[in-house]
Amino acid sequence: MDFLKSAVASAIAKSSSFPYTITDRVDQEGIWILNNATKKDDGSACSLFVFDIAAQRSLLPLAKNAARKLRTLRHPGVIKVLDVIENETHIYIATEKVTPLQWHTKRKSLSEGTIRWGLHSVASTLKFINNEAASVHGNVRAGSVYTSESGEWKLAGFEVLSSMNEDDAMIYTYGSLVPDSGRYAPPEVANGGWSVVKKNSLSAPDSFGLGTLIYEAFNGSFMGTDQLAQARSIPANMVQSYKRLVHTNPKLRLSAGHFVEQGKKAGGFFETPLIHITEGADSLGLKNEQERDQFLDELEGLTDDFPEDFFKMKILPELLKSVEFGGGGPKVFGAMLKIGSKMSDDEFETRLLPVILRLFASPDRAMRVCLLDHLPGMIDRIPQKDVNAKIFPAMTAGFTDTAPVVREQTVKAVLTVISKLSDRTINGELLRYLAKTANDEQPGIRTNTTICLGKIARNLGSNSRSKVLIAAFSRSLRDPFVHARNAGLMAFSATSDIFSDEDCATKILPAICLSLIDKEKFVRDTANKALDTYLTKVRAYASTMPETAAPVEAAGMTPANAVAARVGGQNDASWAGWAISSFTNKLSAAKGEMSTGVANGQALAQTRSLPGSGRATPSIVASVERPVTTRLESATASQRTSVEQASEPAVDDDAMDAWGEMDDDGDNFFDATTNKAGTPAPATATFDDGGEPDFAGWLAAQSKPKAPRPLPKGLSKPANGSSLNVRPTPLRSVSSGPGAPATKVVPVVVKKTSAAPVPTKKVDLRPKEAEADDDWGAWD
Template sequence: MELGGFEVLSNVKDDDAIIYAYGSLVPDSSRFAPPELARSGWDAIKKSPHSAVDSYNFGIPPTMHASYKRLVNANPKARITVGAFLEQGRRSGGFFDSPLIKLTEGIDNLDVKSEEERAEILDDLDQLTDDFPEDFFKMKVLPELLKSVEFGGGGPKAFGVVMKIATKLTNDDFEARVQPVVIRLFSNPDRAIRVCLLDNLPLMIDRLPQKVVNDKIFPNMVSGFTDVAPVVREQTLKSVLVIIHKLSDRVINGELLKYLAKMANDEQPGIRTNTTICLGKIAKNLGTSTRAKVLIAAFTRSLRDPFVHARNAALMALAATGEYFTEEDCATRILPVVCPSLIDKEKLVREQANKTVDIYLQRIRKAAASMPRQRTPQPQDKAR
């Protein structure tokens, strides 16, 4: 129940009470005002019992009056049937033609509706924000939507509405109501559902425990790396950045790197490029013992990619991850493979190569400046 209108709260014994002058300014006051107020304004309260306004609001809606009288007609032959009463109420503009009733009935029968009808209901739901109480969505709408997504063909559209409702759930409610379905959906073979899950992962990830992501979601998610549909592979790759902080070191440096190595050779040039970008962004999460080896191998391969943006991505990634390489790596393993890019056929690559080379040269020069002018004489030098 919601309360409002306290800004005109008054003592009705006061002849100058503000409700008489300002009661009509309360939002929706005219919508539920009894006839005497509609005719004469709120000053009419003075001439009636103080309970009269409340009594009117507790009564039958005016739109139902005529049908109600026919329902309780003293002449049994003139009484309408309950079915006719309901039919009158459901007509356009009828007393049962309200968003809440339409939504409640639509949700109850969502699974048996046609695809067009289901889409219309989901559109209505998608547009509703604060029109109805949160508990109505949580207890009534959410269970039906989850059932529709998982079993009734509700698809990505229904899941999108689920995510909107889920933003208002407490962590406990999310864990109890939404999380189990999300876990099961990640094993769903429907590509549209899988892409929808990956799209919405940023909205869910902070609600999902690390153990759930690492042990239950990621093992089902990895099939997307090898899916025949490029859009699934692409979206799975993008999701790595979302879930990386919820994966264990063992999973990151084992299974994940194995799949990323395959993605680096994908037939789609955009996916190869994004794999390089992804590796550059997750460099800090890789194991320190193998990080330099993994990154140098991956970026070196990308520098030879026929796709211009893949080569450019490799140069940018090298520029961003220089801190993870030793000065010796910079001088002997990285600069020699970057230098050919200085005369790449594409200006975009040449310009980035110059920036990357400058970064590594500065690093090497700084290291060289701190080295001794001459190496320490060795015993064999004296024998010569």
């Protein structure tokens, strides 16, 4: 029969004219069956209290009284009624979505702070019913209280709620019909019936009911009034007031209003941050700065066991309005994010993200810094498209802000957003801004930029990575700020695996060596560690290289024999003996005129046979014929160059140029956009030195002649002061000596002048006794 009744009720609820859809049954409390439901017009969730008239016809006056009182009595602590529907078989009361409080009290899942907060709400509601409405609830218990979606305690159970101004009040006649009324009835009612309410204080029955609610909330269950004498888990500072609520003499009972007043005294049991926040949340936008700071301090003082739903549904909307329109500032935003951390990703994206995106465009520096500080905690919840389209464009203003703290926080925030930026943004716009902060006037910002580049090195494109990082880190090694220099060395050490072996040997190691004699010891120590890292890498690479790159022409000659033949037949292992023997072996076979052909401090030519170290020797200048390049060869070379350039990925030239070169002059350290345009260096004909150092040129540049000497042929200044013109020079093969393995082509730079040619001066190859010591001393 019960199944049939439920089926009929469900069929009625699912009819097309019924505005609600029942989803599932929750519980049965008293005369009502509680169901979860949704509104058909908007799909919003709600609760539906259903009373079956046929099954409980004798209790129909209670159901009708409850429906009438819920519609007419409006208070924040009373369950919110959406609609009441009555027909011949059922009474439906649609309310906000609620959950029975007994679900939580029986499991003891509520914290003490939450229970105090809920009792404060119920007691305040009873105060309103007794004082302002001049009524008696008559059914206060845990079963008459529900929790809303926001976690607030809402009072219901209005089956016998009656105004004492009426002579035929419901409670006098039907009070005993309420289920379990005997177990919860005050002692005087249990002995003399509900009519004794007229003889005592109007609030006495509800005060006793509030005491039973306190007992159930803290202890989990209530079997009868004899248990009330033992407070058990009730907090110590509440016990005295609790005992006055459940006093057997109704005239000595503490009313709900007085109970609230005692709890609100200094040090009272209702003096908790959660209750203060509840009372102050509605007027947050109207508070002055001092009151708002006090409110936020209390919010920060809450532990993680606060009712999350209440803050999501009640506090968060007020915080959002305050931070966006009420000038709440960064402190309010921090509290807002603390609540947002408890949200699901969908809730965060729906409720918080739109406000956050709008705040990033705020001109308030304090708010922008606050957003950057909290960005690590929310970046994972922000979609990548929003980071690229809205957040990073708003961040770029911080790179050039006049306030140093904004620039510094913006640089730090790069590490947070780098994982969600597109490659085009990273290698273009981001590098241009980092080039500016790398030359910032604030040393801390320069240091943080170097650290930032070291951490995002692997996010940079392969085309821009080497040039940008080597230039940036090398420049930081010349920074006057000691921590910037140390950061550059540490960045080099952390990124050693991303540079080519050639760059490590030719660009990075020379830059690091300058720091080996830094004035600060800890910088020198860091430089030594970085040097060891790169030396290990370069040595490992060198061990994989062949012993020689010279071609082996003689049949059966091994590479080792070829090296020995190239070096010479001397057995002296010292560098000086090696250099002298090499020079004498090659000198007798050299052809051409001997000249001191040094112009502008650089050697004009040198032979392939010169050793990698040793005493410098005069250079050999030979006249050779000009090679003929056909038009077809030129076109082929041009096409090959075009193909090589086309194979490289596109790189943002502006972003690359902003970094300059690694060997930029230290005087222009702070100017990322300095145009170093000057007089272009004269063009010189390139030549292959075969990997040998130009000792002859170096020695000629270091020597200081006692008297002016005439310039070699082709280098004399023209009479009319015209500049030197460089033209392609002929090439001629030069024999390196009888023991040399190959013939070398030596280019010669010929200067064209308007003056008459000057005969080439013969150079005496005999060593000079007087100047020998000075020359070697200069080498040392």
